[in-house]
Amino acid sequence: MKCNFCEHKCDLTKGKSFCGMYKDEGGKVAELYPDKWCTYSPSRIESVPFYHAYPGSRSMIIGTAGCNFRCKYCSNSFIACQDPADVQDVMFEFSGEKLVTMAKKLGCHNIIFNVNEPAVSLPSLMRVSEYAKKEGIPMGCLTNGYTTEESTLMLAEIFSFVHVGLKGFSNAFYKKYVGVNSIDPILRNIYTLSRHCHIEIASPVIENVNDHELTEIAEFICDINPEIPWHVFRLLPEHDMKESKYPDIEKMNKALESARTYLPYIYFHNFVGSNWVNTLCPKCGAVVIKRFSLGCSGDRLDEFLAPGNVCSSCGTKIAMLGTKVGWCEKREKECV
Amino acid sequence: MSLAIIDARQWQNRFDLESGQQMEKSNPVADMVSTVLSWNPYPGDVDEKANEWVTRTALDLVDQYEPNLVCLSYVQQFFAHRHFAHSKADWEKMCVNAMAEAQKFIEISGYTPVIVGTGGMISLKGAMDLSGIDGLAISSNWSARYCGVHQPSKDDMALIHKFMAEGKIERIVTKEEWIDLFKSEQPDIQIHQDEALMPDYLVVSNEGYTFKTMGTTLRKPVNIPENNFKVPVYTGLGKLDDLRGIKPLVRSNLIHHKIALILVEGVGKEFFPKDHSMCRNGCGWFCNEPGDSFYLTLSTGKHEPFAYPAGYRSFDRDAEITKFPFSGYMLSVPENTLALDYSGKSIAVGNRSMFMHMMFGVDISVECFARNLFNQGCLGVVHRMDKYGM
Numbered sequence: 001m002k003c004n005f006c007e008h009k010c011d012l013t014k015g016k017s018f019c020g021m022y023k024d025e026g027g028k029v030a031e032l033y034p035d036k037w038c039t040y041s042p043s044r045i046e047s048v049p050f051y052h053a054y055p056g057s058r059s060m061i062i063g064t065a066g067c068n069f070r071c072k073y074c075s076n077s078f079i080a081c082q083d084p085a086d087v088q089d090v091m092f093e094f095s096g097e098k099l100v101t102m103a104k105k106l107g108c109h110n111i112i113f114n115v116n117e118p119a120v121s122l123p124s125l126m127r128v129s130e131y132a133k134k135e136g137i138p139m140g141c142l143t144n145g146y147t148t149e150e151s152t153l154m155l156a157e158i159f160s161f162v163h164v165g166l167k168g169f170s171n172a173f174y175k176k177y178v179g180v181n182s183i184d185p186i187l188r189n190i191y192t193l194s195r196h197c198h199i200e201i202a203s204p205v206i207e208n209v210n211d212h213e214l215t216e217i218a219e220f221i222c223d224i225n226p227e228i229p230w231h232v233f234r235l236l237p238e239h240d241m242k243e244s245k246y247p248d249i250e251k252m253n254k255a256l257e258s259a260r261t262y263l264p265y266i267y268f269h270n271f272v273g274s275n276w277v278n279t280l281c282p283k284c285g286a287v288v289i290k291r292f293s294l295g296c297s298g299d300r301l302d303e304f305l306a307p308g309n310v311c312s313s314c315g316t317k318i319a320m321l322g323t324k325v326g327w328c329e330k331r332e333k334e335c336v
Numbered sequence: 337m338s339l340a341i342i343d344a345r346q347w348q349n350r351f352d353l354e355s356g357q358q359m360e361k362s363n364p365v366a367d368m369v370s371t372v373l374s375w376n377p378y379p380g381d382v383d384e385k386a387n388e389w390v391t392r393t394a395l396d397l398v399d400q401y402e403p404n405l406v407c408l409s410y411v412q413q414f415f416a417h418r419h420f421a422h423s424k425a426d427w428e429k430m431c432v433n434a435m436a437e438a439q440k441f442i443e444i445s446g447y448t449p450v451i452v453g454t455g456g457m458i459s460l461k462g463a464m465d466l467s468g469i470d471g472l473a474i475s476s477n478w479s480a481r482y483c484g485v486h487q488p489s490k491d492d493m494a495l496i497h498k499f500m501a502e503g504k505i506e507r508i509v510t511k512e513e514w515i516d517l518f519k520s521e522q523p524d525i526q527i528h529q530d531e532a533l534m535p536d537y538l539v540v541s542n543e544g545y546t547f548k549t550m551g552t553t554l555r556k557p558v559n560i561p562e563n564n565f566k567v568p569v570y571t572g573l574g575k576l577d578d579l580r581g582i583k584p585l586v587r588s589n590l591i592h593h594k595i596a597l598i599l600v601e602g603v604g605k606e607f608f609p610k611d612h613s614m615c616r617n618g619c620g621w622f623c624n625e626p627g628d629s630f631y632l633t634l635s636t637g638k639h640e641p642f643a644y645p646a647g648y649r650s651f652d653r654d655a656e657i658t659k660f661p662f663s664g665y666m667l668s669v670p671e672n673t674l675a676l677d678y679s680g681k682s683i684a685v686g687n688r689s690m691f692m693h694m695m696f697g698v699d700i701s702v703e704c705f706a707r708n709l710f711n712q713g714c715l716g717v718v719h720r721m722d723k724y725g726m
Contacts, residue, residue, distance in 0.1 A: 013477050032525040039554055040467075042651040058651075075710065079554055090556045092467045105472055106550070107652070115554070159636070201436070236712065249347040272340035272705055273349035292356050293663050295344070300661065302356070328652065
């Protein structure tokens with residue numbers, strides 16, 4: 001009896017899954033903690049960060065507990081790397097319907113699964129999605145992409161916009177820093193997801209660990225679709241790597257120069273006051289979206305200068321899911 | 337115009353504090369603050385060296401700027417004890433160390449101290465789950481005692497009364513009763529926020545209990561503030577019996593003294609020198625928790641519970657047009673703060689993000705840039721570019 005939600009493919013007859021979220025129940029994979037959420041709070045979509053989906057919109061951020069990775073630098077280890085059993089007393093219990101009602105109460109345009117890995121809570125997310133679709137509320141997520149082919153399609157069914165973490169470009173990196181043996185399923189799933197939904201990619205950079213892989217990552221993204229936005233994060237090491245040196249910003253930025261010539265939507269951030277968070281028109285170079293970076297406390301939209309997703313200077317189409325959404329657009333209509 | 341200098345470790349950038357627009361502004365004082373920031377990387381909110389960072393940074397600024405007024409906050413012990421369990425002995429050691437840092441600053445700098453504790457902490461007894469109500473319950477990330485309830489149904493009120501019957505809730509007050517409480521003592525009290533965003537009811541927990549609602553942190557609190565209706569204050573400058581007396585006391589003594597106003601969060605009277613006094617903190621049943629209302633009361637000399645009232649829908653104001661991007665939920669520089677109209681030199685340093693540059697009205701501030709314990713570096717702010725030929 002194997003779990004098929006991620007590439008660990010845990011044998012559940014031997015006990016609960018690696019992530020601590022699934023069990024065997026009469027020969028079927030069942031959730032140990034269905035409909036339990038670690039947070040529900042409104043936030044700017046840019047803070048997730050999604051830069052090319054519904055700019056300016058109010059998202060309801062949700063998450064659960066547990067993860068199928070064990071990143072040595074995890075910034076959410078207090079919820080993602082704990083045994084989910086140990087954090088149940090801080091969780092909120094909401095049915096899918098009630099969570100969607102809450103999103104409406106809070107005036108949110110969309111719901112985004114952040115914090116930990118959605119593959120550990122797919123059945124609960126399916127239930128949320130059912131009601132979200134009825135209410136016309138789009139859903140997005142952050143994922144590490146270590147899902148099976150089948151569950152990747154489930155992700156694509158639930159979420160219309162997905163942010164995939166591509167943390168390095170070698171098996172050696174994934175083995176040493178993430179705890180899985182192969183990068184291949186992640187590359188496969190990025191390709192699959194790009195064919196079904198809007199995707200953005202994030203790569204946390206650790207100096208002298210994976211910075212030499214940036215060019216290979218850029219070329220991989222370009223081969224799939226050069227219009228995929230790529231977020232290069234200056235990693236603030238936490239958890240087991242808390243004592244590591246903070247990456248050199250100028251050096252990292254220089255390393256991205258050649259990639260900028262063939263990937264028009266590269267962003268370098270996850271530190272306060274970054275200069276590299278605006279969207280430039282790929283053709284004429286005009287600033288079409290201005291943002292402000294608050295590091296891991298979240299980025300924000302400053303100005304949207306591309307009405308109809310078109311550059312005001314030269315008319316070039318800017319890659320975008322949806323278009324600008326006012327922060328209070330939903331608030332006026334239907335929330336408490 | 338105020339200049340914000342972000343130090344993200346080995347890299348700095350400058351902005352207009354209010355608009356967030358990048359600035360290249362260079363002048364001797366801004367460059368001095370940049371240098372002090374580069375000398376003092378922040379170790380992190382719960383790192384045991386975080387309070388030493390306050391002392392060291394403050395002494396560097398004192399050397400460079402020679403202010404008459406210094407405002408400091410030492411908060412490491414509060415952050416650490418809120419989220420992690422400690423033995424009684426370890427907790428006492430943390431409090432003693434925090435007070436020792438304050439003392440070290442005084443001894444080296446020679447400033448006349450006014451030391452204020454925000455009061456002690458207590459183990460969490462339980463959290464009341466109001467997340468599933470028909471209306472909307474909001475408790476802020478750092479509040480324990482207060483929860484705002486918006487548009488409750490009959491069932492919601494029944495649930496709240498059930499918690500009250502169990503001894504977990506002290507009182508339920510309407511918005512009007514809450515405002516009237518303060519108006520009776522301070523008729524000109526300001527309600528800065530859009531009143532419509534305030535909750536219909538304020539629910540007040542009994543000591544040791546808190547709420548589980550939207551806005552409460554992912555990190556579970558282990559210890560929370562006691563109901564500190566009185567807090568310890570140590571000063572040789574005069575007798576005090578109310579937190580609101582500190583501003584006039586400090587201002588009137590600045591003519592003859594260089595003064596250091598020092599906040600030590602989470603620390604109660606047992607760690608203060610014997611000749612401290614106990615000062616009233618709040619009004620009636622409302623006591624300020626360590627947070628914006630405490631800092632504002634101290635700095636303005638007035639009750640300020642409604643600048644950012646507990647349980648209000650802060651996120652409705654969080655549009656892209658929001659000013660002061662580095663200042664969290666704060667929307668403007670508060671008026672009538674301690675040093676805003678002071679003609680002498682003033683600085684603030686602390687490991688309380690946001691409050692140091694917004695709450696004291698000083699010329700220069702340096703604070704950690706940390707959110708929910710994530711250490712992102714430091715923020716220096718030069719408010720008064722016009723002072724002393726800057």
